[in-house]
Amino acid sequence: MVATIIDVAKKCGYSKATVSRAFASPEAVSERAKARIYAAANELNYTPNPIARAMARQKTDNITFVIHENQYPAILNPFYSSALEAIMQETMKRNYGLFVTTNDHVRLPSGEVSIKKHMDGVIIAGQTDRSSIESFCKQNIPVVVLNNLIQMEHLPCIAVDNYHGAKCAAEHLIQKGHRRIALLEGRFSPQIYHDRHNGYMDAIVSAGLTVDPLLIRDVDANELCAETCAREMLSCPERPTALLCTNDTIAVGAMKAAMRMGLRIPEDVAVIGFDDSYVSRVIEPELTTVRIDSLQMGKLAVEMLFRLIDGEELSKWYIEMPTELIVRGTT
Amino acid sequence: MVATIIDVAKKCGYSKATVSRAFASPEAVSERAKARIYAAANELNYTPNPIARAMARQKTDNITFVIHENQYPAILNPFYSSALEAIMQETMKRNYGLFVTTNDHVRLPSGEVSIKKHMDGVIIAGQTDRSSIESFCKQNIPVVVLNNLIQMEHLPCIAVDNYHGAKCAAEHLIQKGHRRIALLEGRFSPQIYHDRHNGYMDAIVSAGLTVDPLLIRDVDANELCAETCAREMLSCPERPTALLCTNDTIAVGAMKAAMRMGLRIPEDVAVIGFDDSYVSRVIEPELTTVRIDSLQMGKLAVEMLFRLIDGEELSKWYIEMPTELIVRGTT
DNA sequence: ATGAAAGCGCTAACAC
DNA sequence: GTGTTAGCGCTTTCAT
Numbered sequence: 001m002v003a004t005i006i007d008v009a010k011k012c013g014y015s016k017a018t019v020s021r022a023f024a025s026p027e028a029v030s031e032r033a034k035a036r037i038y039a040a041a042n043e044l045n046y047t048p049n050p051i052a053r054a055m056a057r058q059k060t061d062n063i064t065f066v067i068h069e070n071q072y073p074a075i076l077n078p079f080y081s082s083a084l085e086a087i088m089q090e091t092m093k094r095n096y097g098l099f100v101t102t103n104d105h106v107r108l109p110s111g112e113v114s115i116k117k118h119m120d121g122v123i124i125a126g127q128t129d130r131s132s133i134e135s136f137c138k139q140n141i142p143v144v145v146l147n148n149l150i151q152m153e154h155l156p157c158i159a160v161d162n163y164h165g166a167k168c169a170a171e172h173l174i175q176k177g178h179r180r181i182a183l184l185e186g187r188f189s190p191q192i193y194h195d196r197h198n199g200y201m202d203a204i205v206s207a208g209l210t211v212d213p214l215l216i217r218d219v220d221a222n223e224l225c226a227e228t229c230a231r232e233m234l235s236c237p238e239r240p241t242a243l244l245c246t247n248d249t250i251a252v253g254a255m256k257a258a259m260r261m262g263l264r265i266p267e268d269v270a271v272i273g274f275d276d277s278y279v280s281r282v283i284e285p286e287l288t289t290v291r292i293d294s295l296q297m298g299k300l301a302v303e304m305l306f307r308l309i310d311g312e313e314l315s316k317w318y319i320e321m322p323t324e325l326i327v328r329g330t331t
Numbered sequence: 332m333v334a335t336i337i338d339v340a341k342k343c344g345y346s347k348a349t350v351s352r353a354f355a356s357p358e359a360v361s362e363r364a365k366a367r368i369y370a371a372a373n374e375l376n377y378t379p380n381p382i383a384r385a386m387a388r389q390k391t392d393n394i395t396f397v398i399h400e401n402q403y404p405a406i407l408n409p410f411y412s413s414a415l416e417a418i419m420q421e422t423m424k425r426n427y428g429l430f431v432t433t434n435d436h437v438r439l440p441s442g443e444v445s446i447k448k449h450m451d452g453v454i455i456a457g458q459t460d461r462s463s464i465e466s467f468c469k470q471n472i473p474v475v476v477l478n479n480l481i482q483m484e485h486l487p488c489i490a491v492d493n494y495h496g497a498k499c500a501a502e503h504l505i506q507k508g509h510r511r512i513a514l515l516e517g518r519f520s521p522q523i524y525h526d527r528h529n530g531y532m533d534a535i536v537s538a539g540l541t542v543d544p545l546l547i548r549d550v551d552a553n554e555l556c557a558e559t560c561a562r563e564m565l566s567c568p569e570r571p572t573a574l575l576c577t578n579d580t581i582a583v584g585a586m587k588a589a590m591r592m593g594l595r596i597p598e599d600v601a602v603i604g605f606d607d608s609y610v611s612r613v614i615e616p617e618l619t620t621v622r623i624d625s626l627q628m629g630k631l632a633v634e635m636l637f638r639l640i641d642g643e644e645l646s647k648w649y650i651e652m653p654t655e656l657i658v659r660g661t662t
Numbered sequence: 663a664t665g666a667a668a669g670c671g672c673t674a675a676c677a678c
Numbered sequence: 679g680t681g682t683t684a685g686c687g688c689t690t691t692c693a694t
Contacts, residue, residue: 002470004687015665020689026440030663038441045469047445051391052687054382054449055670062430062449069423075406075416076609085406092400092433097447099393100431102423109357110369114378116428118385118393118449138376139333223612252613259615278407281554282583282613284590335671346681351673361679383671386686665694670687677682 003044012040023048060118062097063305067125069102078249078277079294080125083146086298087123094306096120104132117141121305124148127189142308144301149191149318156304158297158319162192165290165323166199166246169272172288172325173242174207178270181209182233182240184250186221196246196274215240219250226253227260234261234269241269242331248273248280251287255330271330285329297321334375343371354379391449393428394636398456400433409580409608410625411456414477417629418454425637427451435463448472452636455479458520473639475632480522480649487635489628489650493523496621496654497530497577500603503619503656504573505538509601512540513564513571515581517552527577527605546571550581557584558591565592565600572600573662579604579611582618586661602661616660628652 009016014033022029022037029037040046054060065087067074075081084100091098104122105113115135121142124133128145133152136143145157173181183200185193204211214236219229226245233240234257243258245251251273258269265271265285273280276291300319307314340347345364353360353368360368371377385391396418398405406412415431422429435453436444446466452473455464459476464483467474476488504512514531516524535542545567550560557576564571565588574589576582582604589600596602596616604611604620611618631650638645 006687016688017666017690018664020687021664023440024689028663033663034440038443041441042443047439047443047448047470049687050447050449051382051385052670053689055386055672055687056689058670060382060449073416074419075412081406081412085404088405088431088433095437097430097449098432099428100419101429102419106426108378109354109365110372112369112373112378116381117378118381118391118428135378139378256615279610279613282610283615284587337671347672348674348682349680351671352680355673359679364679380671383686384673386671386688387673389686663694666692668689668691670689673684673686675682675684678680 003041003046004049005046007044008037008040008046011044012036024053054118060097060120061095062099062119063091063121063123063302063309064099064101064104064116064119065123065125066101066104066128068127071126072102074100074102078279079147079247079275082277082294083125083298083301086295087302090299090302105135115139115141121309123301123305142305144305144308146297146301147192148189154317156308156314156317156319158301158304158321159191160292160297160321161323162195163199163202165274165292165325166196166244167203168199168323168325169244169274169290170200170203171207172327172331173244173270173272174203174209176242176270176331178242179209180212180215180238180240181242181244182215182217182230184217184219184226184229184243184245184254186246186250187218188221188246193246200244221247221249223249223253223256226250227257228253230254230257231261234258234263239269243269243271245272246274248275248277248287248289251289251330252279252283255283255287266329266331272325276326280326280328288328288331289326291324291326292321334372334377335380336377338375339368339371339377342375343367355384385449391428391451392426393430393450394422394452394454394633394640395430395432395435395447395450396454396456397432397435397459399435399458402457403433405431405433409610410478410578410606413608413625414456414629414632417626418633421630421633436466446470446472452640454632454636473636475636475639477628477632478523479520485648487639487645487648487650489632489635489652491523491623491628491652492654493526494530496605496623496656497527497575498534499530499654499656500575500605500621501531501534502538503658503662504575504601504603505534505540507573507601507662509573510540511543511546511569511571512573512575513546513548513561514575514577515548515550515557515560515585516577517581518549519552519577524577531575552578552580554580554584554587557581558588559584561585561588562592565589565594570600574600574602576603577605579606579608579618579620582620582661583610583614586614586618597660597662603656607657611657611659619659619662620657622655622657623652
């Protein structure tokens, strides 16, 4: 049906070995041969079959980005989408293919799970389980973990200095004169949750302010839930004058609550977000937020992964991304 | 290094055919054999190699989503990201793999371009070139085109009723009493551009209003450009009282211009967007916009593609998605 | 520079 | 229900 290397070989009179070389390592083939081979290939609409190539070379030239489904949405995820954008660009640059998947496993009839492995390497976004990573290791597939720190021998991780980010944000509010600073914290992975929580706590305590448990609330990281929560807090007699939110989506919800209650931002209530995702500059006034360079994070992940794929050594197995407070209009 | 089907066969005493069946069609294998085979497989950390499987079956169980790089950003694209989200979910449901790529071609040493084909089918988002589609056809790879109508025999396309959407939006503004309605149009593909343009024009003309060329402006579809453009228009002595924008990003830029000039929305100036993308509900007041069900669009694309992959007939080659005006706070 | 031949790991007739 | 065998389309020694 579709032309194969044999068809081309027959048509041009060279062996399939030479045809193969003409495509895979053209410098090893004479000009004369190449001319004939390419001509024959064009006539037959022949293009090399990458599956067969992968089979013979034991290499697919693909990598996979996995974002587990509990982190829904996957593509529309406000945090991971920009990391993925960068991963995509970098992967394309190297002429690799990119799989994107929420379920890196497939259930075998044996009841066991088996990883899908059309790929030479994997980037795992955030939450995952050790067994998942172990599966990849057993199949000798390099893994890089993005936005999560998993203690495992020779497992490259890129995480974020969340503690510092949250601390700076709280300090900024304190310095602006706020004394009742609420914390709306998303139910993220324990690691991230605690680091941001502790950053806030330490800033409050260091400043000699009292920690009011009523001002600390867990929320689901969506606008509606955040809005409801913020509205409740802002309705209290002793309402907070600032809302520190552990991601931008929560911050947007909080802003909506304030605006809809007729409060002015930042005069009546200040808001800070986290991540510096695209929403932070959509809302007006634009959101003061803790910036994480997630594009750079994605880029670093790809670079580490390709080093591993190429069999090189990694200078470090753990990278901590810095955070930086970006002051915009909501403080 | 990594265990193969042969290792398992040796270890458990069955032939590799039976081992293969135990994984690919377990119902054809006795319980006794399966028990032994799975046990051996587990000990060896064996999992079937999908490349070899694809090679033998001539089927990869993968599809590809291609969004050409001129439509940058790819993942962060406000329109295509939600279609991709749906495509992803649907694809995972069927236990297929999903490639995402901006360059579906790879340059061959022959100077020709060759498509990457680890996949059984392709969804192309928006702009593309005929030759790209023809390449896929020549390799017998089914293609579905999303958000673009390309006249080609047996080429499934899913596009949008842009004319109707723009017309409704303009009519809504007219009905609200607006007489100076500006049009900020993004430089999209000619098809989309013209349909939205004509929808606006027809509504204006039908209402007996005069078309003021000063009120019609092309813009790049980003916030900054839109804000600049809107600011200029709103600074004119005879400023428009409504801004019809051909996507939500432009509308957000326009809203920022108005807000920063101290104009109230919708009292002083009304704004309408297009797409009903995530930004429409981030901005406050929330944006009146023309809804396109892009999740559904993605879902339909996947369904059509799988029909083709499964060798079934398509009842129709062209689907036009309806549009619907969603009235929120900006009108 | 080119060719012959042995895989790569699996599936799918076909036979028993 | 299980085994035998012939591929799937390419790469890669090893010769020449």
